[in-house]
Amino acid sequence: MSVPAAALGPGPRGAKVRGTLFYVLLLVAVFIGFLLLGTLIVDVLRKGIGYLDPTLLTEPNSSNPENAGAGPAIRGTIYMMVLLLVMVVPVGVGTAVYLEEYADRDRWYNRLLELNIQNLAAVPSIVYGILGLAFLVRGLGLGRVLLAGALILTLLVLPTVIVASREAIRSVPDSIRQGAFALGATQWQVVSRQVLPAAIPGIATGSILALARAIGETAPLLLVGALTFVTTNPSLLGAFTALPIQIYQWIARPQDEFRLLAAAGIIVLLAILLTMNAFAIWLRNRYQRRW
Amino acid sequence: MATQDTTVGAQPAPIRLRAEGRRWGEVAVKALLALCALVSVVTTLGIVLALLEPAIEFFREVSIVDFFSGDRWAPLFEPASFGVQPLLVGTFAVTFWACLVALPCGLGVAIFLSEYAHPRVRGILKPALEVLAGIPTVVFGFFALAFFTPLLQDLGLGVGTFNVLAAGLVMGVMLIPTVASISEDAMSAVPQDLRDGAYGLGATRLQVSTRIVVPAAISGIVASYVLAISRAVGETMIVLIAAGGIAQITFDPREPEQTMTAFIGATGLGDVPTGSIEYKTIFAVGLTLFVLTLAMNLVSIRLVRKFREVYE
Numbered sequence: 001m002s003v004p005a006a007a008l009g010p011g012p013r014g015a016k017v018r019g020t021l022f023y024v025l026l027l028v029a030v031f032i033g034f035l036l037l038g039t040l041i042v043d044v045l046r047k048g049i050g051y052l053d054p055t056l057l058t059e060p061n062s063s064n065p066e067n068a069g070a071g072p073a074i075r076g077t078i079y080m081m082v083l084l085l086v087m088v089v090p091v092g093v094g095t096a097v098y099l100e101e102y103a104d105r106d107r108w109y110n111r112l113l114e115l116n117i118q119n120l121a122a123v124p125s126i127v128y129g130i131l132g133l134a135f136l137v138r139g140l141g142l143g144r145v146l147l148a149g150a151l152i153l154t155l156l157v158l159p160t161v162i163v164a165s166r167e168a169i170r171s172v173p174d175s176i177r178q179g180a181f182a183l184g185a186t187q188w189q190v191v192s193r194q195v196l197p198a199a200i201p202g203i204a205t206g207s208i209l210a211l212a213r214a215i216g217e218t219a220p221l222l223l224v225g226a227l228t229f230v231t232t233n234p235s236l237l238g239a240f241t242a243l244p245i246q247i248y249q250w251i252a253r254p255q256d257e258f259r260l261l262a263a264a265g266i267i268v269l270l271a272i273l274l275t276m277n278a279f280a281i282w283l284r285n286r287y288q289r290r291w
Numbered sequence: 292m293a294t295q296d297t298t299v300g301a302q303p304a305p306i307r308l309r310a311e312g313r314r315w316g317e318v319a320v321k322a323l324l325a326l327c328a329l330v331s332v333v334t335t336l337g338i339v340l341a342l343l344e345p346a347i348e349f350f351r352e353v354s355i356v357d358f359f360s361g362d363r364w365a366p367l368f369e370p371a372s373f374g375v376q377p378l379l380v381g382t383f384a385v386t387f388w389a390c391l392v393a394l395p396c397g398l399g400v401a402i403f404l405s406e407y408a409h410p411r412v413r414g415i416l417k418p419a420l421e422v423l424a425g426i427p428t429v430v431f432g433f434f435a436l437a438f439f440t441p442l443l444q445d446l447g448l449g450v451g452t453f454n455v456l457a458a459g460l461v462m463g464v465m466l467i468p469t470v471a472s473i474s475e476d477a478m479s480a481v482p483q484d485l486r487d488g489a490y491g492l493g494a495t496r497l498q499v500s501t502r503i504v505v506p507a508a509i510s511g512i513v514a515s516y517v518l519a520i521s522r523a524v525g526e527t528m529i530v531l532i533a534a535g536g537i538a539q540i541t542f543d544p545r546e547p548e549q550t551m552t553a554f555i556g557a558t559g560l561g562d563v564p565t566g567s568i569e570y571k572t573i574f575a576v577g578l579t580l581f582v583l584t585l586a587m588n589l590v591s592i593r594l595v596r597k598f599r600e601v602y603e
Contacts, residue, residue, distance in 0.1 A: 015495050015497075016495075016500075017330065017480070018497055019495050019496060019497040022500070022501075023407065023497075025399060025405060026299075026399045026400075026402055026403040027403070028399070028567050029395065029396040029397075029398075029399025029400050029403065030321070030399065030400050030403050030416065032396050032464065032467070033396065033400065033420070033423055033464055033468075033523075034419065034423075035427075036461070036464045037423050039434075039438070040426070040430070040431075040434045042332045043434065043437075043438045044430070044433075044434070045552060047437070054369060068483035074543045075427050080370075085478070090327070091327045091330050092327075093327075094323065094324045094326075094327030094328070095324070095327045095328040095331060096318070097324050098321075098324035098325055099328065099329060102321055102324060102325070103328075113331070113332065115592065116331055116332055116335050117331050118588075118592050119335070119585065119589065120331055120334060120335060122518060122521055122522070122584065122591070123338065123525075123581070123584065123585075123588075124522075124524070124525025124526070124552065124580060124581075124584055125525070125527065126353070126525065126527045126552050126556060126577075126580075127338060127342075127525070127577060127580065127593040128338075128583075129555075129556075129559065129576055130338075130341060130342065130555065130574065130577045131334075131337055131338050132561070133559060133573070134341035134342075134344075134345070134574070135337060135341055138565050146347070153332045155330075158330065158331060158334070159331065162331070166593060179564045186314060186317055188316070188317050188320045189322075190424060209425070212425060212448070213425065216425070216426075216428075216429070217427070217428075217432075218426030218427065218428065218429040218527075218528050219528055219531075219552070219556055222556050222560045223555070223560065224560040225560070244427055244429045247429055247430075247433070248429050248432075248528070248531075249432050251436065251437075251532055251534070252431065259437055261388070261438070262433055262437075262571070263433070266429075266433060268428050269427065269430070270426070270430065272364050273426075274422070274425070275427055277421070277422065281418060286457045
């Protein structure tokens with residue numbers, strides 16, 4: 001063990017300088033994202049805080065920025081959230097259960113199904129808007145209604161819910177299934193009484209995050225015609241608008257006051273989304289079981 | 292076990308281990324679940340059909356050669372012109388500026404998280420990245436138009452009210468979490484043995500990161516890049532709000548341009564009559580966009596599978 005002391009010391013000076021330089025570059029890369037995130041939040045707060053009042057939350061839109069509010073838009077977004085929850089969770093969890101518990105991976109159609117879901121997750125959201133425009137609004141003659149918007153958002157976030165639910169189901173250890181089978185449970189009894197209850201925290205977290213993504217979406221709703229002047233409460237088969245659309249409409253106006261109003265709308269939207277995100281993360285930390 | 296039981300038992304009655312008959316409830320449940328899975332297949336078919344039919348009608352009226360070779364996009368003017376090149380150039384210009392930010396920064400964040408960050412720092416950074424990823428695109432659009440463009444103007448870059456540069460750069464920051472999370476997944480899948488071996492040979496952290504971890508995770512990193520490009524091409528709201536709506540061929544990022552998505556958004560939100568040529572252009576451009584992003588997504592999915600196969 002006669003290693004020269006110098007060999008165990010720090011390497012050549014150049015290596016150290018390069019290492020430090022690289023570390024600084026990495027910090028810059030990390031910093032850029034958070035700098036923008038911080039600036040964005042401060043900027044929006046600074047611009048929008050003046051218009052953040054009860055008028056914004058309850059009154060309908062108006063051509064006068066002083067009286068304009070996002071009441072119908074906020075209610076539209078909340079209605080849509082409920083519709084989405086009812087539609088996307090059963091279908092998404094059903095698909096995940098099918099893929100994880102029932103499907104034979106070696107069959108070509110099941111492999112195609114997985115590829116299909118992975119691809120759908122990356123299809124641009126505006127393409128879903130085109131689907132809605134062609135089939136729901138014009139094809140079925142549904143018109144530009146709340147249900148059409150909710151259906152399109154359902155399809156849009158379905159892959160996200162499926163992927164999250166699959167991960168939650170996969171993390172339930174096989175020994176639980178084997179134990180239930182050994183006691184004579186049928187496959188559905190195993191799934192419904194053992195696997196799903198154990199997977200609920202993961203599924204709920206994934207679904208809330210997907211929901212948060214859906215209600216922030218703007219582009220597909222533009223195509224199913226949410227950009228209308230709505231003063232009444234939204235109904236299932238009536239004209240509707242949603243908060244992101246209302247924000248877009250205000251941004252598109254040339255007057256500066258509407259820009260500030262848009263910023264106020266963004267504060268409300270971000271508050272809703274961050275609450276949902278925080279709730280999802282809390283749920284994950286509180287109930288997630290490590291097997 | 293079963294044979295032993297029957298010999299010992301007083302009554303050697305045959306034990307039937309198989310189900311008495313088909314359980315129709317179980318069959319119905321499986322069918323119902325398969326039906327749920329079918330929804331996503333129908334969605335894909337729906338998208339293809341929705342795009343294809345009007346797009347074919349469009350290409351009956353406008354030759355496909357004129358569509359791709361034409362350099363003037365003016366579907367709403369008289370005489371109308373349907374050369375898609377300006378929209379393609381606009382799309383790639385925005386994508387280029389977005390990638391300039393997203394690709395290096397995303398990789399940097401991934402290396403930092405995977406190789407450098409203390410677990411406690413990771414615990415803060417990762418949720419913060421999720422927050423960044425969860426901000427709606429309309430908000431980024433507002434930020435690009437109302438904060439970033441004025442900032443660029445104050446810096447004396449001579450940008451217009453609507454310009455490609457601000458839209459592209461803000462989109463780039465938006466895509467950092469996409470690149471970072473997939474790349475970091477790939478890097479965490481690299482076995483610790485490889486790192487330990489390199490450290491044992493006296494490699495520095497820089498050398499381990501750039502010569503061991505990055506090459507070993509390269510398929511995942513490329514996958515994240517391809518996915519980020521695909522998302523940049525398909526992003527609508529930022530460009531619709533901040534890049535302006537003028538379809539022109541220019542490589543000057545200070546100028547406004549129109550992308551494929553922005554055209555679809557701007558045309559689709561109006562009341563275009565069904566069956567008119569303006570209505571069909573939405574689908575022709577939509578089909579081009581869909582095919583382009585589909586190709587990139589398939590490449591990305593293939594690459595992700597590759598790194599999963601190697602290390603997991």
